[in-house]
Amino acid sequence: MxxxxxxxxxxxxxxxxxxxxxxxxxxxxxxxxxxxxxxxxxxxxxxxxxxxxxxxxxxxxxxxxxxxxxxxxxxxxxxxxxxxxxxxxxxSPMGIGMCGPALIGHGSAEQKAHYLPRILSGEDYWCQGYSEPHAGSDLAQLSMSAVPDGDDFICNGSKIWTTHAHESNMMFCLVRTDSSGKPQTGITFLLIDMTSPGVRVDPIIMLSGEHIQNAVFFDDVRVPKANVVGEVDKGWTVAKYLLEFERGGSSYGPRLLQRIAGLRKAARELGALSPELDQSLTAAEVDATTLEAAELMMMSELSGGGSPGLKASMMKIRGTELSQRLTEIGLDLAGRYVQPFQPEHTKTGGPVVTRHPTNQGLIGPDAFVTMAPKSLNDRAGSIYAGSNEIQRNILAKAQLGL
Known part of the structure; x- marks a missing residue:
């Protein structure tokens, strides 16, 4: 190696x-x-x-x-x-990073010819229809139905925590086409036009006032069977393929090391690099460097034709939890400056709909303005793409045989 x-x-x-x-x-x-x-x-x-x-x-x-x-x-x-x-x-990872690979790996020639150029051009902007109110990390329990009707499916149900659904014109979605077998069977991977009659998108406004997430409802939505990616009832295979890359497809280590360097630089410039803070940053740096080494090892395996496999779960756990740790260090560094709510001085990923525009100047050092909102946003890191508890169960069962 x-x-x-x-x-x-x-x-x-x-x-x-x-x-x-x-x-x-x-x-x-x-x-x-x-x-x-x-x-x-x-x-x-x-x-x-x-x-x-x-x-x-x-x-x-x-x-x-x-x-x-x-x-x-x-x-x-x-x-x-x-x-x-x-x-x-x-x-946005939904198009280039997720739907595109799904189509390349499992889509028909017609689907590739139609959708891939539109993903690159941005003409199609995608959202992911996986989680449901009762089926998040335990995704196999999803129940949104797709009933065949001639050349179409009639879809009924809902999806939740759907990022940028209000700005997307397409959704790649998991639907239930058969309920007679194991939960993982009878699931189909379907492409849905978000402008179709019967699709309703309701905003989920976060405590920070941001509109990024949504609940999406489907009421007798007609979707062509030609929009099935892969085979009917075998969408779980496509979903697992995508989740491997969602969980382990990022270079966590280098990004985390960049953030650590930024925290240390800010602390030095403000004369706040105490021995305790320096020790916390050094410990995080050791962990991020270890994670980077593991990613390089996985890269070597991928070069030989391998796939992320179980390592994706490990990367996801370590990367997201270390990221959360860095936000906690950032809060300690910022101290009282985490208290002002200043979305007008940050970039939130979506509009802040509960806050009127203001000309209030920045309160506190520039390096601190993102500390609190980043910490709050990062709480979701150990939940999305399958909660870290689920990832540990996957590793325990598949790797350790427990």
């Missing part, structure tokens, strides 16, 4: 750095520095995506014939790391 980069890969790193230096505007960098969510807002995400599409770098993991890059796993990792270091805003 080789964990160092070749001279060619280091040359590629310089190429990426030069591109980011040229194309990543100060406005985009400033946006990223003020983010409190894991998501960019739609306008920013699509603006940066258009720049990457023009360069041919928007979908590195896709095959070249669909608009992807002829890159090695190491090059994709380097690209991800340099994007994080430069402060590039994240793209």
């Amino acid at each position: 080789r964990l160092s980069f070749t001279s060619e890969e280091e040359a590629f790193r310089i190429e990426v750095q030069d591109f980011l230096s040229d194309k990543l505007t100060p406005e985009l960098r400033q946006y990223t520095s003020r983010m409190t969510s894991v998501y960019s807002d739609k306008e920013t995400a699509l603006a940066w995506q258009a720049i990457l599409v023009q360069q041919g770098w928007a979908a590195p993991s896709w095959p070249v014939e669909y608009g992807g890059c002829d890159w090695t796993v190491a090059q994709r990792y380097i690209f991800d790391v340099e994007m994080a270091k430069a402060g590039a805003p994240p793209l």
Whole structure:
């Protein structure tokens, strides 16, 4: 196993750095520095995506014939790391990172030809229809029904915690097409036009006033059977494939190390780097470096044709819990400056609908303005993509045989 980069890969790193230096505007960098969510807002995400599409770098993991890059796993990792270091805003993961790979791996030729170009162009903006009020981490218990009717399915039910559903025109969705067998069977992966009659999107407003999440209701929504990805009743296979990459497809280690460096820099500049804080940051740095090493090991395996598999669950647990730990360190550092509610000085991933615009200047040091909202937002990290408790159950059963 080789964990160092070749001279060619280091040359590629310089190429990426030069591109980011040229194309990543100060406005985009400033946006990223003020983010409190894991998501960019739609306008920013699509603006940066258009720049990457023009360069041919928007979908590195896709095959070249669909608009992807002829890159090695190491090059994709380097690209991800340099994007994080430069402060590039994240793209919406629902289209390029999730629906696209599902279509490439399991979709028909017609589906690929129609949807993949529209994902890259941003013409289709996607949301994910997985969780239901009674079926979140235990996703196999979902009950939204899809009953065949000629060339269509008639869909009834609801989805919840649907990120950016109010801004999306398409949803990739798990529906129940058969209830006679095990919960994991009888599930179908379906593409739903959000403008279809019978689709209703209700906002879920967070305590912070942000509108990012939604509840979506389906009342006799007619969906063509041609929109099934894979086979009817076998959508669980597609869903598991996607969840592997949602859980373990990010470079947690380098991003966490960047955040640690930022916290230490802010503490030094403000004369607040106490021995206790320095010890906490150093311990977190050791854990993030260990996680980065594990990611490099997984990258080596992927280069040989492997898949994230169970390692995805481990990465998800360690990455999200360490991220939450860093937000707690940030709260300690910011002290009393976590108290002012200042969404007008942050980038929230969605509009703050409970707060009127204000010309109030920033209260406290610039480095502290995102500490409290980031901490609150990050509480969801150990829940989304399957709660960490579920991930531990997966590892206990599949890896340890418990």
